[in-house]
Amino acid sequence: MRVGYIVIFTSKRTPLNDDGYQDVAANLEQEVKKIPGFLNMQSIRDADRNGITISYWENKDGIMAWKKNREHATAKVRAQNWYETFDVKIWKIEDSWNP
Amino acid sequence: MRVGYIVIFTSKRTPLNDDGYQDVAANLEQEVKKIPGFLNMQSIRDADRNGITISYWENKDGIMAWKKNREHATAKVRAQNWYETFDVKIWKIEDSWNP
Numbered sequence: 145m146r147v148g149y150i151v152i153f154t155s156k157r158t159p160l161n162d163d164g165y166q167d168v169a170a171n172l173e174q175e176v177k178k179i180p181g182f183l184n185m186q187s188i189r190d191a192d193r194n195g196i197t198i199s200y201w202e203n204k205d206g207i208m209a210w211k212k213n214r215e216h217a218t219a220k221v222r223a224q225n226w227y228e229t230f231d232v233k234i235w236k237i238e239d240s241w242n243p
Numbered sequence: 244m245r246v247g248y249i250v251i252f253t254s255k256r257t258p259l260n261d262d263g264y265q266d267v268a269a270n271l272e273q274e275v276k277k278i279p280g281f282l283n284m285q286s287i288r289d290a291d292r293n294g295i296t297i298s299y300w301e302n303k304d305g306i307m308a309w310k311k312n313r314e315h316a317t318a319k320v321r322a323q324n325w326y327e328t329f330d331v332k333i334w335k336i337e338d339s340w341n342p
Binding site: 147150151152154186188189190191194195196198207211231232233234235236237238239240241242243 | 246249250251253285287288289290293294295297306310330331332333334335336337338339340341342
């Protein structure tokens, strides 16, 4: 269960606009947990609609499988309705420790 | 300016209790920016008082200098007044890319 990769998703949600977002987000959270190699995630959004989601992965295959996931791909088409801005970065981990 | 290390600080704030927190947090944000090797940070806290702060560092020396920083050390003594729970993890980065 060693973390090999971290994916950091930062975003700002559009205002006053759900347009299916909550349902899709809840469904994707269930879907991603089924992907082999997915370990866990942490997600926070503040009152100004800025969010950080960090997901932890055992291997790159899991991240690639999630990228090709059908529900995920369908959601990505609608991302511009939900986010003013967003950014995704993948970090390959060499080592980690608690200070 | 390559990111060599990421520090992820997750926490839950105590309720209804500032006790100097905002001033100290604002001051520490100015202090950490002076540390050689510090690159940037992202910080989010939601309405349930859960927070994620990610800081990006060029090298380990910067993280060690921040650990020894006087204002930072003084603040850490008071951390149990401000946080119900918190966790810090340092991630050494081997590679990164946008998907």
